[in-house]
Amino acid sequence: MNRIVWCAAAFAVAAMPAYGQDADVSKLREELRQLQQRLQALEQRLQETESRSSKAEESATRAESTATQAAQQAASRPQTENALNPGISAILNGVYSNLQRDPNTYHISGFAPTLGDVSPGRRGLSLGESELGFMANVDHMFRGNLIASISPDNSTIDIEEGYIQTIGLSNGFTIKAGRFFSSIGYQNAIHAHAWDFTDAPLVMKAFLGGQLNEDGVQFKWVAPTSLYFDVGLELGRGRAFPASDRNKNGFGSSNLFTHLGGDIGESFAWQGGLSLYATSPRDRAYTDLDSTGASVTDSFSGSSRTWALSGILKWAPEGNNTYNNFKLQGEYFRRRENGTLTYDTTAASLGTMAGGYSSRQSGWYAQGVYQFMPMWRAGYRYDTLNSGTTTLGLVDSGALTAADFPILGAYNPKRHTLMVDWSPSEFSRVRLQFARDYSRMGLADNQIFLQYIVSLGAHGAHTF
Amino acid sequence: MKFLFLVLALAAPLAAQATVNVFACEPEWAALAQELGGDKVTTVSATTARQDPHHIEARPSLIARIRNADLLVCSGSELEIGWLPLLLTQSGNDRVQPGRPGYLEASQYVVKLEIPKVIDRALGDVHPAGNPHIHLDPRNIRKVADVLSARLTEIDHANAAYYAGRTADFVKRWDAAIDRWREQAAALRGVPVVVYHKDFSYFENWAGMREAGSLEPRPGLPPTPSHLAELVDQMMRTPAKVIVYSPYNNPGAAQFLSDKTKIPSVMLPFTVGGTDRAKDLFGLFDDTIDRLLKTVK
Numbered sequence: 001m002n003r004i005v006w007c008a009a010a011f012a013v014a015a016m017p018a019y020g021q022d023a024d025v026s027k028l029r030e031e032l033r034q035l036q037q038r039l040q041a042l043e044q045r046l047q048e049t050e051s052r053s054s055k056a057e058e059s060a061t062r063a064e065s066t067a068t069q070a071a072q073q074a075a076s077r078p079q080t081e082n083a084l085n086p087g088i089s090a091i092l093n094g095v096y097s098n099l100q101r102d103p104n105t106y107h108i109s110g111f112a113p114t115l116g117d118v119s120p121g122r123r124g125l126s127l128g129e130s131e132l133g134f135m136a137n138v139d140h141m142f143r144g145n146l147i148a149s150i151s152p153d154n155s156t157i158d159i160e161e162g163y164i165q166t167i168g169l170s171n172g173f174t175i176k177a178g179r180f181f182s183s184i185g186y187q188n189a190i191h192a193h194a195w196d197f198t199d200a201p202l203v204m205k206a207f208l209g210g211q212l213n214e215d216g217v218q219f220k221w222v223a224p225t226s227l228y229f230d231v232g233l234e235l236g237r238g239r240a241f242p243a244s245d246r247n248k249n250g251f252g253s254s255n256l257f258t259h260l261g262g263d264i265g266e267s268f269a270w271q272g273g274l275s276l277y278a279t280s281p282r283d284r285a286y287t288d289l290d291s292t293g294a295s296v297t298d299s300f301s302g303s304s305r306t307w308a309l310s311g312i313l314k315w316a317p318e319g320n321n322t323y324n325n326f327k328l329q330g331e332y333f334r335r336r337e338n339g340t341l342t343y344d345t346t347a348a349s350l351g352t353m354a355g356g357y358s359s360r361q362s363g364w365y366a367q368g369v370y371q372f373m374p375m376w377r378a379g380y381r382y383d384t385l386n387s388g389t390t391t392l393g394l395v396d397s398g399a400l401t402a403a404d405f406p407i408l409g410a411y412n413p414k415r416h417t418l419m420v421d422w423s424p425s426e427f428s429r430v431r432l433q434f435a436r437d438y439s440r441m442g443l444a445d446n447q448i449f450l451q452y453i454v455s456l457g458a459h460g461a462h463t464f
Numbered sequence: 465m466k467f468l469f470l471v472l473a474l475a476a477p478l479a480a481q482a483t484v485n486v487f488a489c490e491p492e493w494a495a496l497a498q499e500l501g502g503d504k505v506t507t508v509s510a511t512t513a514r515q516d517p518h519h520i521e522a523r524p525s526l527i528a529r530i531r532n533a534d535l536l537v538c539s540g541s542e543l544e545i546g547w548l549p550l551l552l553t554q555s556g557n558d559r560v561q562p563g564r565p566g567y568l569e570a571s572q573y574v575v576k577l578e579i580p581k582v583i584d585r586a587l588g589d590v591h592p593a594g595n596p597h598i599h600l601d602p603r604n605i606r607k608v609a610d611v612l613s614a615r616l617t618e619i620d621h622a623n624a625a626y627y628a629g630r631t632a633d634f635v636k637r638w639d640a641a642i643d644r645w646r647e648q649a650a651a652l653r654g655v656p657v658v659v660y661h662k663d664f665s666y667f668e669n670w671a672g673m674r675e676a677g678s679l680e681p682r683p684g685l686p687p688t689p690s691h692l693a694e695l696v697d698q699m700m701r702t703p704a705k706v707i708v709y710s711p712y713n714n715p716g717a718a719q720f721l722s723d724k725t726k727i728p729s730v731m732l733p734f735t736v737g738g739t740d741r742a743k744d745l746f747g748l749f750d751d752t753i754d755r756l757l758k759t760v761k
Contacts, residue, residue, distance in 0.1 A: 223528075
């Protein structure tokens with residue numbers, strides 16, 4: 001304000017006609033200019049002081065709020081020793097099953113029974129397996145993970161996974177030891193609660209006895225490339241199908257695997273995998289009905305090699321999967337077994353006999369799951385198996401007939417599955433699934449599942 | 465075998481790089497690392513402004529990037545809990561594991577807002593350690609800049625002077641910008657705002673805006689018709705002046721509320737790359753404030 005007045009005055013003075021002497025006027029002007037300058041300097045100082053004081057005020061307020069918040073944050077920090085408790089998670093699931101055929105007679109025709117958990121479950125309402133998990137970093141070198149599943153019917157606790165994993169190694173190496181889901185194919189390594197369908201693909205049921213968890217060691221190396229590339233080796237005891245727990249030192253199974261993966265633009269991500277699982281089962285037994293109608297125990301000894309090829313493609317517009325996304329997944333399994341098949345090991349029918357055995361079997365599935373709006377997804381899966389060629393020495397030599405090994409008879413099972421699920425949050429899911437299953441020779445089985453899966457507590461990240 | 469050689473050949477150029485590889489979980493931290501590290505760092509962001517940092521697939525490409533990272537900069541406070549821990553354990557890279565100099569959780573170095581008193585998932589996707597979206601308070605960027613600069617120096621001593629110089633320059637420009645933004649944002653003080661997700665709280669706190677509601681019924685859950693109807697009622701009684709959403713939010717809900725209540729809605733860049741103008745951190749705040757001022761007027 002003052003400045004304007006002074007300026008006006010100065011202007012007026014400057015513009016005034018020279019009444020007096022020029023010298024006087026110029027002196028006056030000079031004084032006026034000096035005054036003006038002083039005033040400007042003063043004004044500037046005043047402004048600076050003002051802004052400084054407002055800044056000080058603001059920083060005081062800030063300090064105050066910081067102090068309050070610091071106190072609040074300190075108070076919110078747990079002070080007790082349970083601050084170091086591991087993360088605990090529980091997965092609950094329940095299912096209503098409507099099965100056209102008796103699940104107790106479930107088998108996959110053309111394929112040796114795996115003794116694994118492959119049946120579609122119970123009819124009616126049932127509590128699924130509850131999972132209890134503990135996970136934490138052990139120290140700077142290891143991370144520990146224990147996941148137990150509690151079976152509701154016989155109240156047994158089964159360790160699904162219990163392993164330690166290095167976090168302190170460099171150059172892309174990780175080592176896992178303990179019991180873990182084997183990296184065969186893609187879905188085997190993923191916990192059932194994170195599957196997109198209620199049950200496992202037929203290839204997992206026929207070739208891995210459901211889901212294969214191995215006691216062993218896994219070495220993995222991730223290459224320092226911008227394209228994801230890993231190679232790994234698992235050495236295990238061979239505790240379950242397709243191995244047979246052999247009571248021997250050393251290793252009972254090995255699995256060599258590799259993955260490649262990357263992005264295509266912002267919207268697509270993919271991963272491909274190849275694995276070779278090898279084992280040499282001894283006296284791997286199963287029961288069958290022979291030509292006389294007697295229940296006999298047959299067993300296989302020899303070598304078993306399973307190749308698994310898998311591919312995943314995920315799409316989300318610009319990588320934002322919140323509203324829409326699509327996941328395409330497929331796996332191809334191929335198994336070759338050579339060795340000896342012993343008929344009727346307990347001599348319950350026609351007497352114990354042994355002969356050569358060789359089989360080449362394969363199968364694949366492909367599934368697509370589309371999230372068409374937030375919370376809602378729908379999916380379709382097609383499964384098929386090829387019982388391939390099985391050569392039985394006992395049949396070729398005429399000692400027995402193919403009717404003595406009905407379960408090994410040629411048959412190509414297949415299944416169509418449709419599902420729709422609703423996830424009100426990332427911790428809960430309700431799913432309705434319908435399947436027409438041709439696992440049993442000549443019999444279609446219509447299966448309806450209504451299932452919930454919820455997750456309590458710490459919730460680990462999901463693999464790609 | 466041939467394939468393996470091909471892979472190793474691809475690997476060679478990466479190994480030859482002498483720069484510090486910075487893996488940022490969000491674009492704002494990649495931008496900050498680039499400001500401070502200049503040509504001595506190579507930055508990559510795991511997410512873009514069009515992606516919700518809560519929900520990212522633990523893609524193979526991200527594992528490959530963390531495998532080669534020297535420094536990881538993330539918001540932390542469990543924002544990335546759905547994907548980052550998995551990437552870390554799969555990467556086989558000890559340099560960036562929690563507790564190492566190569567692991568930086570930005571939110572640990574600022575005062576966090578909205579630390580919940582009650583932690584229950586019935587309340588939605590709450591973050592027990594407080595709101596992790598700290599970067600929209602320019603003073604927080606300033607604090608993280610100091611920490612990030614110190615980490616770069618720790619990891620790459622040889623270029624300590626270079627980082628110090630760039631940091632001093634950045635801080636000078638940033639402080640000047642904060643003063644400018646404070647003046648511009650004065651008009652936003654007390655303005656009631658409806659947000660989509662609670663990812664705007666730090667800006668509100670800095671600019672003195674008042675949050676009048678959120679389109680999400682609970683943090684992390686998508687808007688529902690019943691909640692939107694309630695919000696319309698609420699806005700009829702006590703109207704807000706602006707509805708804001710991020711590039712990764714569906715504009716539908718904001719548009720709906722805007723149509724029903726005649727309260728203008730505006731998409732804010734949220735992070736670097738969110739709009740054409742938000743090319744860097746300066747542009748992010750320039751554009752955020754400009755868009756708000758234009759809408760509120």
